Amino acid sequence: MGRRPVAAGRDRPGRRLIVFSVERVEDGVSTVVYRVRTDDATYYLRVGERPGDDLRTDAELHSRLAAAGVPVPAVLHTQFDAGLDRWVALTTEVPGAPLSRAEDAPAVLEAAGRHLAVLNSIPVDGFGSIVRDGPGWPLRAEFPTHREFVVSHLPDPWPGRLTELFSPFELDVLEGLIAEQCGLDVVPALAHGDLDVTPVFVQDGVFTGFIDFGEARGAEPWFDLAHFLLHDGERLPAPLLPHLLRGYGVAPSQRVLRRSAVLLGLRQVCRWSGPLRNLPADHPMVLDRVRRLRELMV
Numbered sequence: 001m002g003r004r005p006v007a008a009g010r011d012r013p014g015r016r017l018i019v020f021s022v023e024r025v026e027d028g029v030s031t032v033v034y035r036v037r038t039d040d041a042t043y044y045l046r047v048g049e050r051p052g053d054d055l056r057t058d059a060e061l062h063s064r065l066a067a068a069g070v071p072v073p074a075v076l077h078t079q080f081d082a083g084l085d086r087w088v089a090l091t092t093e094v095p096g097a098p099l100s101r102a103e104d105a106p107a108v109l110e111a112a113g114r115h116l117a118v119l120n121s122i123p124v125d126g127f128g129s130i131v132r133d134g135p136g137w138p139l140r141a142e143f144p145t146h147r148e149f150v151v152s153h154l155p156d157p158w159p160g161r162l163t164e165l166f167s168p169f170e171l172d173v174l175e176g177l178i179a180e181q182c183g184l185d186v187v188p189a190l191a192h193g194d195l196d197v198t199p200v201f202v203q204d205g206v207f208t209g210f211i212d213f214g215e216a217r218g219a220e221p222w223f224d225l226a227h228f229l230l231h232d233g234e235r236l237p238a239p240l241l242p243h244l245l246r247g248y249g250v251a252p253s254q255r256v257l258r259r260s261a262v263l264l265g266l267r268q269v270c271r272w273s274g275p276l277r278n279l280p281a282d283h284p285m286v287l288d289r290v291r292r293l294r295e296l297m298v
Contacts, residue, residue, distance in 0.1 A: 001204060014213070022144040031214035044073065047089040048132070049214070054080075055089040057132040059138060061213060062120070070115045071190070071209030094211050096203030102236050104205045105197075106243045111207035112200050113247025119210075122190040124218030128152060129193075139190065141218035147182045149219065150263060153270040154178070161273055164281040165290050173297055175265060177259050188218035196231040197240065222252045226260035230292065257297045264294050 009081045020038040022045075032047040038119050044156045058073035066072060073091035080087050096232070099108055104247070124130070125174030126141035127149035155162060164176065192199065201208045217223070227246065233239050234266045245251050269289050278284055 004050045022063035040214050043093065044091045046086065046089045048092065051085045053087055053132040054134045056135045057130065058089060058213060060135045060137060061216060065119060070120050073211060094201045094209040096201045096208045097200050099197040099200045102238055104202055105236065105240050106202065108202050109240055109243035113244040117248045119192065120189050120221045120224060124188045124190050127218045128190050130216045132250040141188065146184065146186045150178060150181045153267045153274065173252060179264055181259060186220045189221040191219040191223040193217045195227050197235050210268055218267050220260060222257060222260060225251060226257050227262060228263050229257050230261040262293050262296050267288055
């Protein structure tokens with residue numbers, strides 16, 4: 001969908017004519033979002049992915065994060081649209097654009113790390129994707145146990161189609177990492193769920209906030225750090241995780257982060273090659289992710 005200019009109101013004496021445009025946001029979000037520009041402000045209209053996704057859950061989340069000092073968009077309005085058969089939410093703008101300049105990274109990610117630590121300290125009832133069933137606190141997630149979350153989307157029986165992607169030795173390593181992760185006693189915490197540099201917004205070299213909580217979930221408290229590690233180097237050439245960790249403060253060891261990163265990447269591969277998408281073993285997305293997992297398993 002391209003930009004569509006729209007005029008609202010009537011051009012009468014003493015009454016202002018408001019002109020605005022609407023365009024689909026193609027990059028940097030995991031859900032359907034439209035940018036709405038008016039004469040003096042920019043807003044975003046988010047559409048729920050499924051009919052049952054009640055975006056009042058997200059309004060509650062954004063409100064709680066803002067109250068904790070984490071800069072996120074404010075949710076101005078939510079409602080169910082019968083024509084779309086979806087909930088919609090109107091939010092404010094986080095100023096700036098995604099982090100894209102290496103020279104901005106040290107200061108921006110250090111500031112982002114401080115706020116991420118606050119975000120990751122918020123408790124969630126369960127693991128996995130947030131259940132969007134309306135307002136309520138704490139947020140609920142889909143799996144009651146950490147083990148169910150760890151093995152979600154993995155082949156049963158093991159190793160299934162993973163034999164097309166990994167050697168027998170690599171499969172043994174992966175199986176060991178799964179057992180280690182399942183054995184952890186983890187208290188679920190809020191995770192952004194899709195954290196790389198894309199939802200980290202910057203203006204004039206200053207961190208301005210996080211966007212795109214469509215993948216929010218309950219997980220191990222260091223899930224976002226592991227996700228960032230998995231994707232580190234994809235958009236900017238230098239490793240950026242050290243800058244994020246400097247602001248974050250106390251963080252798990254590299255081994256712990258690598259294990260979580262490998263397993264969340266493995267779940268991605270299994271979803272991509274599963275029945276919903278059924279990507280072949282030689283698909284570029286699959287091959288690229290397997291290559292990264294091999295790097296992290298070393």
